[in-house]
Amino acid sequence: MTHARKMLDTYPGSAAMDAAVLVECIEACFDCAQSCSACADACLGEEEVSHLRRCITMCLNCSEVCAATGRIVSRQTDFEPTMARAALQACAEACRLCAEECEHHAREMNMEHCRVCAEACRRCERACGDALSAVGA
Amino acid sequence: MTHARKMLDTYPGSAAMDAAVLVECIEACFDCAQSCSACADACLGEEEVSHLRRCITMCLNCSEVCAATGRIVSRQTDFEPTMARAALQACAEACRLCAEECEHHAREMNMEHCRVCAEACRRCERACGDALSAVGA
Amino acid sequence: MTHARKMLDTYPGSAAMDAAVLVECIEACFDCAQSCSACADACLGEEEVSHLRRCITMCLNCSEVCAATGRIVSRQTDFEPTMARAALQACAEACRLCAEECEHHAREMNMEHCRVCAEACRRCERACGDALSAVGA
Amino acid sequence: MTHARKMLDTYPGSAAMDAAVLVECIEACFDCAQSCSACADACLGEEEVSHLRRCITMCLNCSEVCAATGRIVSRQTDFEPTMARAALQACAEACRLCAEECEHHAREMNMEHCRVCAEACRRCERACGDALSAVGA
Numbered sequence: 001m002t003h004a005r006k007m008l009d010t011y012p013g014s015a016a017m018d019a020a021v022l023v024e025c026i027e028a029c030f031d032c033a034q035s036c037s038a039c040a041d042a043c044l045g046e047e048e049v050s051h052l053r054r055c056i057t058m059c060l061n062c063s064e065v066c067a068a069t070g071r072i073v074s075r076q077t078d079f080e081p082t083m084a085r086a087a088l089q090a091c092a093e094a095c096r097l098c099a100e101e102c103e104h105h106a107r108e109m110n111m112e113h114c115r116v117c118a119e120a121c122r123r124c125e126r127a128c129g130d131a132l133s134a135v136g137a
Numbered sequence: 138m139t140h141a142r143k144m145l146d147t148y149p150g151s152a153a154m155d156a157a158v159l160v161e162c163i164e165a166c167f168d169c170a171q172s173c174s175a176c177a178d179a180c181l182g183e184e185e186v187s188h189l190r191r192c193i194t195m196c197l198n199c200s201e202v203c204a205a206t207g208r209i210v211s212r213q214t215d216f217e218p219t220m221a222r223a224a225l226q227a228c229a230e231a232c233r234l235c236a237e238e239c240e241h242h243a244r245e246m247n248m249e250h251c252r253v254c255a256e257a258c259r260r261c262e263r264a265c266g267d268a269l270s271a272v273g274a
Numbered sequence: 275m276t277h278a279r280k281m282l283d284t285y286p287g288s289a290a291m292d293a294a295v296l297v298e299c300i301e302a303c304f305d306c307a308q309s310c311s312a313c314a315d316a317c318l319g320e321e322e323v324s325h326l327r328r329c330i331t332m333c334l335n336c337s338e339v340c341a342a343t344g345r346i347v348s349r350q351t352d353f354e355p356t357m358a359r360a361a362l363q364a365c366a367e368a369c370r371l372c373a374e375e376c377e378h379h380a381r382e383m384n385m386e387h388c389r390v391c392a393e394a395c396r397r398c399e400r401a402c403g404d405a406l407s408a409v410g411a
Numbered sequence: 412m413t414h415a416r417k418m419l420d421t422y423p424g425s426a427a428m429d430a431a432v433l434v435e436c437i438e439a440c441f442d443c444a445q446s447c448s449a450c451a452d453a454c455l456g457e458e459e460v461s462h463l464r465r466c467i468t469m470c471l472n473c474s475e476v477c478a479a480t481g482r483i484v485s486r487q488t489d490f491e492p493t494m495a496r497a498a499l500q501a502c503a504e505a506c507r508l509c510a511e512e513c514e515h516h517a518r519e520m521n522m523e524h525c526r527v528c529a530e531a532c533r534r535c536e537r538a539c540g541d542a543l544s545a546v547g548a
Contacts, residue, residue: 002139002168003257007175010249013182030167031139038144038211044468045149045214049461054352056455060471061346061357065364067204068338074175075335077182078328083335083371090339090364097357112147120140181330186323191489193318197334198483198494202501205475212472215465220472220508227476227501234494276413276442277531281449284523286456304441305413312418312485319424319488341478348449351456386421394414 002027007074016079017134021127028127029070029091032120036063036098039117048109055101055114062098065091066124073131081135088128088135095125139164144211153216154271158264165257165264166207166228172257173200173235179250180242192238192251199235202228203261210268218272225265225272232262276301281348290353291408295401299362302394302401303344306369309394310337313376316387329375329388336372339365340398347405355409362402362409369399413438418485427490428545432538439538440481440502443531447474447509450528459520466512466525473509476502477535484542492546499539499546506536 004026008019015022040059043052069091073084099121106115141163145156152159177196180189206228210221236258243252278300282293289296314333317326343365347358373395380389415437419430426433451470454463480502484495510532517526 001164003172003253004168004175006253007172007179007250010253011175011179011182012250026171027138030171031141034163034167034207034211035140035144037208038141038148041212041214041468042144042148044464047149047461049464050458053455053460054354057349057352057452058354058357061349061354061361063208064342064345065361068342070171071174071200071338072335074171075178075331077178078331080328080332080335080371083332083368086364086367087335087339090360093360094357097354113144113149116140116143116147178331181327184324186327187321190318190323191491194315194486194489195491195494198486198491198498201479201482202498205479208475209472212468215468217465217469217472217508220469220505223501223504224472224476227497230497231494234491275438277446277527278442278449280527281446281453281524284527285449285453286524300445301412304445305415308437308441308481308485309414309418311482312415312422315486315488316418316422319422321423337482344445345448345474348445349452351452387418387423390414390417390421 011076013076016076016084017131021130021134022073025073025127025131026070028124029066029073032095032124033063033066033070035117035120036060036066039102039113042113046111051109052105055105058098058101059117062094062121065094069128084135085132088132092125092128092132095121095128099125148213150213153213153221154268158267158271159210162210162264162268163207165261166203166210169232169257169261170200170203170207172254173197173203176239176250176254185246188246189242192242195235195238196254199231199258202231206265221272222269225269229262229265229269232258232265236262285350287350290350290358291405295404295408296347299347299401299405300344302398303340303347303365306394306398307337307340307344309391310334310340310372313387313391322383325383326379329379332372332375333391336368336395339368343402358409359406362406366399366402366406369395369402373399422487424487427487427495428542432541432545433484436484436538436542437481439535440477440484443506443535444474444477444481446528446531447471447477450513450524453524457522462520463516466516469509469512470528473505473532476505480539495546496543499543503536503539503543506532506539510536
């Protein structure tokens with residue numbers, strides 16, 4: 001349960017894009033910021049941590065981009081499509097890279113947290129893509 | 138829908154506290170980080186923005202503390218209670234202050250986004266309090 | 275005075291790019307994240323806050339992107355050029371947009387904080403551009 | 412070189428505390444946010460990464476708190492001492508814990524990046540303490 005939809009519905013003005021697309025993008029960004037932080041931490045807790053360095057860096061970086069993008073798309077006042085596009089493109093790319101890395105470890109090393117994290121990344125990659133279409137990429 | 142619970146369940150070790158308390162705290166922190174960003178933006182979009190300066194600053198600050206705390210409690214590897222406590226106390230306090238400010242504007246100025254944001258703040262204040270009890274404050 | 279250079283010099287491996295370019299990029303990103311937060315706050319403190327809405331949103335968004343990018347380029351372990359590129363491009367674009375907005379208010383409304391913030395944005399835009407060249411954009 | 416001092420000097424109002432104390436606190440927070448991110452990354456790049464798990468978590472957490480606090484003290488509009496105090500206390504504590512951890516690895520494992528990072532943490536701990544005194548802790 002998040003308050004993202006209710007926050008958007010009580011915004012004093014019109015949203016920058018279709019509300020369902022926007023809310024999904026906001027929620028996916030914050031969720032992925034959390035999952036990627038948690039996956040970096042779970043990798044750090046694994047015995048084979050030395051094999052997971054790339055995954056840790058990727059997750060930490062993806063988490064940063066998602067958190068920044070989640071806040072940027074949360075802002076409707078004087079929404080600037082060029083700014084949103086720059087952030088959404090970076091976020092979709094970060095999520096794609098991180099998903100690939102996590103899927104690799106889920107497959108090869110049976111890392112369940114990587115499998116879950118990849119799900120969150122793919123959802124966010126999709127949501128950013130949909131928001132990009134809505135904003136006119 | 139968030140992946141917080143699944144991320145915790147796939148962590149390779151034991152969680153720092155009761156899983157339900159922890160997941161609620163993580164989700165409440167990220168949700169409040171989003172709501173506060175959105176409320177600052179909604180206040181900025183109001184005609185009476187000059188009356189809402191304090192609310193905007195409060196929301197921006199609360200959003201920072203929640204985002205930091207959400208990530209800190211997401212990390213289980215070498216969880217340090219003293220660090221968690223410091224963050225959770227600051228977060229509970231930030232949420233309390235922000236909730237009071239938002240409740241004031243909800244009441245006096247009929248600001249619906251402030252009412253929704255106050256809900257998110259109170260939920261997060263409570264969740265941080267429960268996590269503090271669990272961690273042994 | 276920052277510790278960025280010393281942190282890079284003590285990294286146990288080789289940096290992803292020329293150290294001077296990298297340190298300037300790191301420092302410019304963190305400095306711009308701070309300046310943009312401060313400029314949004316200074317705009318909020320102005321009597322004519324209602325004319326500065328776009329500048330506030332732009333500064334808040336630019337601050338997010340700079341903070342994320344500053345951390346991403348700070349990470350050398352398994353540095354992934356594609357990830358760095360995505361962040362650096364978004365950051366250079368955010369800084370360009372924010373600089374234009376701030377320069378406008380510096381010129382038209384004599385906003386001194388906007389003039390200073392635009393300086394920080396232009397420095398960061400340049401530093402990200404140089405880092406992009408170094409990483410092979 | 413940062414723009415923190417110039418941003419504060421162009422703020423349209425009076426600062427919440429002595430300018431020198433405030434600027435040192437702002438700069439120390441952003442510097443420590445960067446150093447701690449970089450130290451977590453440097454630890455991750457070490458061969459003995461499995462011995463450095465606690466240091467990585469500590470650094471990542473400290474970086475979050477410093478970044479949040481740096482932005483909070485950057486905001487002068489409707490500065491709320493109670494909010495500032497909560498953040499500054501958490502930050503001083505996070506820096507103290509992280510400095511102890513890093514000093515330990517600097518001493519026992521000759522980790523030079525930990526020695527540099529501990530310097531940044533101790534500076535930030537001190538700067539937050541001075542700001543707390545100025546704000547009336």
